[in-house]
Amino acid sequence: MIEDVKIPEISENVESGTIIRVLVEVGDMIDIDDVLVEFETEKSLVDIPSTVKGKITELLAKEGAEMRVGDVIARVDTDGRSDDQDAAESEAATDDASQKQAEPETSAAPPRTEEPGEVEAEADADEKQKDTAPVPDKPAAAPESAAAPKKGEDRPTDRGPAPATPSVRRFARELGVDIYDVAASGPGGRITEDDVKAHIKKGERPHTMVRSGAAVAAVTAEPDLPDFSRWGDVETVELDGVRRITAANMSTAWRTVPHVTQFDQADITGLQDFISNNAEKVAQGGGKLTVTAILVKVCAAALKKFERFNASIDPANQRLILKKYVHIGIAADTPRGLLVPVVRDADQKSISRIAADITDLADRARNKKLKPDEMEGGTFTLSNQGGIGGVGFTPIVFWPQAAILGVSRAAIMPRYIDGGFKPCSMLPLSLSFDHRIIDGADAARFLRWVCQSLEQPFTMVLE
Numbered sequence: 001m002i003e004d005v006k007i008p009e010i011s012e013n014v015e016s017g018t019i020i021r022v023l024v025e026v027g028d029m030i031d032i033d034d035v036l037v038e039f040e041t042e043k044s045l046v047d048i049p050s051t052v053k054g055k056i057t058e059l060l061a062k063e064g065a066e067m068r069v070g071d072v073i074a075r076v077d078t079d080g081r082s083d084d085q086d087a088a089e090s091e092a093a094t095d096d097a098s099q100k101q102a103e104p105e106t107s108a109a110p111p112r113t114e115e116p117g118e119v120e121a122e123a124d125a126d127e128k129q130k131d132t133a134p135v136p137d138k139p140a141a142a143p144e145s146a147a148a149p150k151k152g153e154d155r156p157t158d159r160g161p162a163p164a165t166p167s168v169r170r171f172a173r174e175l176g177v178d179i180y181d182v183a184a185s186g187p188g189g190r191i192t193e194d195d196v197k198a199h200i201k202k203g204e205r206p207h208t209m210v211r212s213g214a215a216v217a218a219v220t221a222e223p224d225l226p227d228f229s230r231w232g233d234v235e236t237v238e239l240d241g242v243r244r245i246t247a248a249n250m251s252t253a254w255r256t257v258p259h260v261t262q263f264d265q266a267d268i269t270g271l272q273d274f275i276s277n278n279a280e281k282v283a284q285g286g287g288k289l290t291v292t293a294i295l296v297k298v299c300a301a302a303l304k305k306f307e308r309f310n311a312s313i314d315p316a317n318q319r320l321i322l323k324k325y326v327h328i329g330i331a332a333d334t335p336r337g338l339l340v341p342v343v344r345d346a347d348q349k350s351i352s353r354i355a356a357d358i359t360d361l362a363d364r365a366r367n368k369k370l371k372p373d374e375m376e377g378g379t380f381t382l383s384n385q386g387g388i389g390g391v392g393f394t395p396i397v398f399w400p401q402a403a404i405l406g407v408s409r410a411a412i413m414p415r416y417i418d419g420g421f422k423p424c425s426m427l428p429l430s431l432s433f434d435h436r437i438i439d440g441a442d443a444a445r446f447l448r449w450v451c452q453s454l455e456q457p458f459t460m461v462l463e
Contacts, residue, residue, distance in 0.1 A: 001079055003052045004072045010041055014372050015165050016068045017041030018240070019061045024074070028056050036074055037061050040242070045368040054078040064238075068187065164191035171252070172196050193248075242337035253399040261394040261406075262431045262443040266451035268410060269425045274457075287355030291407070291427070292330065292384045296354050298453045299405060300326045300346035303380055306446045310379045312400040313437045320437060329378035329398060330358055332365045333388075339365045340398065342378045386410060392428045402437055405450070406430040427454070 007017075021038040024030060035047040054076040061073040164172070164179055171193050172179040179191060182199045186192040228234045239247065268291065275289050282289040303310040303326050312321045326347040329340040341361035343354055364370050381398045384407040395406040408428040415424040431447045 001077070002057060003054070003076050003078055005036065005050050005052060005074045005076060007039065007048060007067055007069050007071050007073060008051075009069055010039075010046055010372055014041045014069065016066060017046075019063055019065050019067060019073075020045065022059065022061055022063055024056055024059065026056050026059050030054065030056060030076065039067075040240075041372060046372070048073065050074070050076065052076050052078055068190075071187070163189055168193055168196065175200065240337070242339070246338050249399070250396055253396050256399050257397045258435045259394070259397060259432050260435045260440060260443070262433070262440065262447050263392060264429050264431075264444075264447045264451050265426045266429060266454040267415060267424045268427045268454055271454055271457075272410075272425055282352045282355050285352045285356050287352060287357075287359045289351070289355050290358075291386070291410075292382065293351055293355035293358055294454070295382055295384070295405070295407065295450075296328050296330070296343055296346050296358070297349075297351050298450055299328060299380060299382060301453065302446055302450050304347055305449065306442065308438055308442065309403045309433070309446055311402050311437060313402070313434065315436070323379050325379065327378050327380075329375075329381040329401075330361065331381060331383035331395075332362055334366050336368065339370065339375065340378065340381060341365055341370055341374050342376065344377070380404070383407065386427075392430055394430060395432050397432050397434055403431060403433040403443075403446075405447075406432065 010017075018040045019037050020040050022036070023038070024034075024036050030036070030050045031053050032051065033049045035049050037048045039046045039048050056074050057077050058075040059073075060071075060075075061067065067073070163184060168191055169179055172182065172191075175196060177196055177199060179196075182191050182195050184191045185195050271291070271294065275291070275294075279289045282293075287293065307322055308320070310323050310326060312323070313319075314321055325345065327342050327344045328346045329342045332339045332341060341364075343349075343357050343361070346354060349357070361370070361374065378398065378401060380401060381395075381404040383395045383404060385393065386407050386409040388409075390408045391411070392408050393406050395404045397404050406429065408430070410425045410427045412423050413426045414421040415426070417424075429447060429450065431443055433443050
C-alpha cells in the first residue's frame with residue numbers, strides 16, 4: 001500500500017518553508033520517526049520525520065525547494081521490502097522456474113485453432129469499430145479559473161475563505177484589492193503576493209474601503225526593476241528562507257504601522273560597575289550579565305506601568321488589545337539572518353534568570369535549534385546593536401506589537417553634575433512606536449522612565 005508522508009503542521013503561524021537537506025533516497029527502507037528532510041520554516045530549522053514504515057518509492061522534496069504545510073514530501077510502500085530481500089526472492093523464483101522447466105509437461109492443453117469464419121468476423125468487427133469511433137474536432141476548452149470571476153458577475157455572499165494565506169489576504173486588504181478577483185498561480189490554486197501585485201499591474205482598480213468614515217488608501221505595488229546588466233556585470237542570488245520571511249515581515253510592518261522614533265540617553269556609569277561586580281555570580285547560574293539582560297527587566301517593569309506599549313491595535317474592530325502578560329523579544333544577529341527569540345514572563349523573572357534565558361536562546365539561535373513557538377507571542381522587542389557600533393538608529397516595530405527599543409553603543413561624554421562636568425558612560429536609546437495608539441508625550445515619558453531606572457535602579461522598585 002502506498003502512503004504519502006506530508007509536511008505536518010509545525011506551529012500556528014507557520015504555513016511554508018524551504019527544504020534545506022534531503023536525508024533519504026528512493027529505495028531506502030525507513031521506519032516511523034526516521035528523519036526524511038530538514039525544513040526551514042519561519043525562523044527555525046525543523047526535522048520532518050516519517051509517519052509510516054516501508055520503502056520510499058517516490059521523493060518529491062528537493063533541496064532548496066519551497067514547500068507548504070500539507071505538501072507531500074515522499075511516497076512510501078508500506079508493504080515494500082528492501083532491495084536485498086527483493087533480490088533474494090527474485091533469485092529463488094528463478095531457481096523454481098528453472099526446476100519446473102526441466103520437468104516434462106504431461107497435461108499441456110492442445111492449442112486452439114480458429115475457424116476461418118471466426119477470424120474474418122473478428123476482423124470485420126475491428127474494422128467497424130474503427131469506422132464508428134468518434135474523432136474529436138478540437139481539444140476541449142480549459143475551464144475558467146474559479147479564483148478570478150469576471151467583472152460584473154454576481155458573487156455569492158458566503159464565499160468561504162479565499163485560497164490564500166492570512167498574510168496574503170491581509171496584503172490584499174491593505175492594497176484595497178478584493179482577493180476573490182485575483183487569479184491564482186501558486187501551488188494547489190493558491191493566491192500569492194505576486195498574484196495580487198500582478199492583478200494591480202494589469203490596471204485593475206482597487207476597491208475603496210471605508211471604515212468609520214476613514215478611507216484606507218490603496219498602496220501601489222513595487223515597480224519592475226530595470227535591466228541592471230545594461231551597465232555592467234551582475235549576479236543574481238536567491239533569497240534564503242530567513243531573508244524572505246524577514247523581508248515580508250518588515251514590509252508588512254512598514255506598510256501597516258505609522259512609525260515615530262523617540263531618542264534619549266541614559267547614564268550607565270554606575271550600571272557598568274554593577275555588572276562588573278556581579279558578573280561572576282550570574283555566570284554561576286548559566287547566564288551572562290549584560291546591559292541587554294538588565295534592559296529586559298527594566299522594560300518589563302515599564303510595560304506594566306505604561307500598558308499601551310504592551311498592546312496591539314485592532315483597526316478593523318476599532319479597539320485596543322491590552323495584554324496582561326509580558327513577553328519580550330530579543331533581536332539576535334545570527335549567520336542565518338535576523339532571529340527574534342522571546343523571553344517569556346520577563347516581569348516575573350529575576351535579572352539572573354533573564355540572563356540565563358538570553359544566553360540559552362542566543363546559543364540555540366546560532367545553532368539552528370530554536371523551535372518556532374519560541375519566536376512567537378512577543379509583546380515588545382529589544383534590538384541591541386551596541387556590540388557592533390553606531391550612535392543611533394530607527395528600528396522597525398515588529399508588527400503587531402506597538403513598540404521596539406533600539407540600543408546603540410555607549411560612549412564617554414561630559415555630563416554636568418553638581419556644578420561641574422564629569423566623564424560619564426552614556427547609552428543611546430531609540431524607541432520606535434505605533435503612533436495610532438501611542439502619543440509622542442507618552443513615548444517620551446516611557447523612555448525617560450527607562451533611562452531613570454538604568455541610572456537609579458530603585459526607580460522601578462518604587463512603582
